[in-house]
Amino acid sequence: MNESSLKKSLSKLNPGGLRYFDSVGSTNDEALAWAASGAKDFSLVVADEQTQGRGRLDRKWFTPKGSALAVSLILRPGAAMRPHLSRTVGLAALSVADACLKLGLSPQIKWPNDILVNGRKLAGVLVESVWSGEDVDSLVIGMGINVYRASLPPAEYLQFPAASLEEMLGKEPPTREEVLRNVLTAMLAWREKIGTARLIQAWEENLAYRGEQVQIRAGSESLITGRLAGLESDGSLRLMDAHDQSTTIRFGDVSLRPAA
Numbered sequence: 419m420n421e422s423s424l425k426k427s428l429s430k431l432n433p434g435g436l437r438y439f440d441s442v443g444s445t446n447d448e449a450l451a452w453a454a455s456g457a458k459d460f461s462l463v464v465a466d467e468q469t470q471g472r473g474r475l476d477r478k479w480f481t482p483k484g485s486a487l488a489v490s491l492i493l494r495p496g497a498a499m500r501p502h503l504s505r506t507v508g509l510a511a512l513s514v515a516d517a518c519l520k521l522g523l524s525p526q527i528k529w530p531n532d533i534l535v536n537g538r539k540l541a542g543v544l545v546e547s548v549w550s551g552e553d554v555d556s557l558v559i560g561m562g563i564n565v566y567r568a569s570l571p572p573a574e575y576l577q578f579p580a581a582s583l584e585e586m587l588g589k590e591p592p593t594r595e596e597v598l599r600n601v602l603t604a605m606l607a608w609r610e611k612i613g614t615a616r617l618i619q620a621w622e623e624n625l626a627y628r629g630e631q632v633q634i635r636a637g638s639e640s641l642i643t644g645r646l647a648g649l650e651s652d653g654s655l656r657l658m659d660a661h662d663q664s665t666t667i668r669f670g671d672v673s674l675r676p677a678a
């Protein structure tokens with residue numbers, strides 16, 4: 419993967435701009451700075467290696483050289499998207515899931531931001547915003563997708579089992595350029611539907627552990643256990659307790675696990 423192979427592969431999608439790095443701290447940091455200095459809508463930052471890749475709450479995200487897709491997409495939300503910014507993580511997760519589906523895999527979305535294949539984490543999404551006063555000026559959608567086996571972090575870093583496309587497909591995966599093109603093609607289509615019930619419905623249908631007992635944790639503490647019922651229209655998670663009372667879990671520093 420290099421700048422010219424990416425440009426060629428993505429040319430039909432008309433990205434607003436493209437910055438490619440052989441090695442970078444974090445593509446999200448580069449994209450946040452670029453967005454703040456006027457990057458166009460649908461601009462992309464892509465790196466072959468990240469040395470300071472981040473997950474939520476500054477958890478570490480591994481992107482060893484030559485092994486994975488580390489990409490940050492800048493969106494400048496228009497009037498249709500503005501009322502639905504909380505759905506952005508779902509937009510990204512569905513787009514990554516669609517790209518996996520196209521390869522014949524059966525992806526699931528572990529709310530809020532993980533894409534699982536065979537119950538293992540293949541990709542993660544990190545959405546961050548650039549503010550202008552009280553308004554969101556732009557969104558940065560960071561996506562880390564494990565393509566080759568070498569993308570997997572050492573087991574001691576993992577709180578959840580990980581997977582790569584190469585391993586899940588059992589053969590040489592498509593090029594990273596092709597995977598990215600498929601993710602972005604899906605993203606353009608889902609973006610048109612961001613305000614529709616269809617997006618929430620598709621997100622909900624793809625949820626891992628739907629109908630099962632799950633635990634919501636903050637750090638290592640279990641906050642709440644219940645049956646995963648579905649999503650609210652803003653993308654919050656709906657759980658039902660033992661008395662069929664519903665509770666809404668909003669985004670934040672929470673993670674979801676199957677209940678023991």
Ligand code: BT5
Pocket residue numbers: 443444445446447468470471472473474475477478479480481487488489490531532539540541542543544560561562563564569570571575576577578579580581
């Ligand atoms: C995420 O956070 O899953 C969001 C990851 C977003 C990464 C992209 S890469 C491009 C862009 N630039 C960045 O700097 N970030 C974005 P979270 O749910 O907090 O999960 C983080 C946890 O996933 C870590 O604590 C590890 O346990 C695990 N992990 C780290 N690297 C992994 C990998 N390559 N594959 C699977 N799991 C990993």
